[in-house]
Amino acid sequence: MNTDFVNSQAIQELLDRASGADAEGGDTRLKAITRDLLEAIMTVIVKYDVDESEFWNAIGFFQKGVGEFGLIVPGVGLEHFMDLVMDARDTEAGLTGGTPRTIEGPLYVEGAPLVEGDVDLSTDPDDTDTLYMTGEVKGPDGEAVTNAILHVWHANSKGFYSHFDPTGAQTPFNNRRRIKLGTDGRYAFHSKMPSGYSVPPQGATERLMHALGRHGNRPAHVHFFIEAPGYRTLTTQINFGDDPFAKDDFAFGTREGLLPVPNRQGSSAVIAFDFYLQRA
């Protein structure tokens, strides 16, 4: 069958009614987006001769996968795509430079303890090395950014995040802090070394990855939001440059400029990393 079928009067009328195009009230922009999304799905169904069993298999996948939707989105590259879109919009607006943004992922939790100074992120014991991170938050002219808040969160040595640990082993804000910085923009923290993340075994994301011939692993990494008065909030992360998945991240979160190699000595690993914010 030809995809012209979707352009037939019957299907176009169906799309108008389904998207509320003819209906009074509702959100005009949402109507237009909904219409185009549905039309795109219909076109794919016709183009690939998707049959009934494939259709219901897909519906079942999304039904079972709702709990992992936040993981499927980065897994299929959509979250990274949004970063590329925002980068391109910045370039168009003449905004360049600064630390690259990269995906937030689904595992941030609000309300982490607000702390100051050279802090320990890890409240729970963990049988692994100690990570030391230091650096400075700077503006476009290399100036120190004052009164920034650095949100930082990462996994434990099993690759599990507090609040999402399937073993129930972690206290609520283990490896999560908001660090209040001073006038010099400097930060310093240490914590128990994170390991790479893997999607839940047998979950919807893993099933999709395997069906695509892919895997569901991320390199070890540390997430950040950095907010400061007068500057644009940056969402980013560093991924360990010496991790086997550093160049093969299932979530597309690793980027050039965000892959420092930890300086490992004995049971400690040191990363020096400066962040560059753009003005608001």
Ligand code: MBD
């Ligand atoms: C993570 O830890 C993560 O950062 C992303 C983007 C997806 C899944 C798990």
Ligand code: FE
């Ligand atoms: Fe993560």
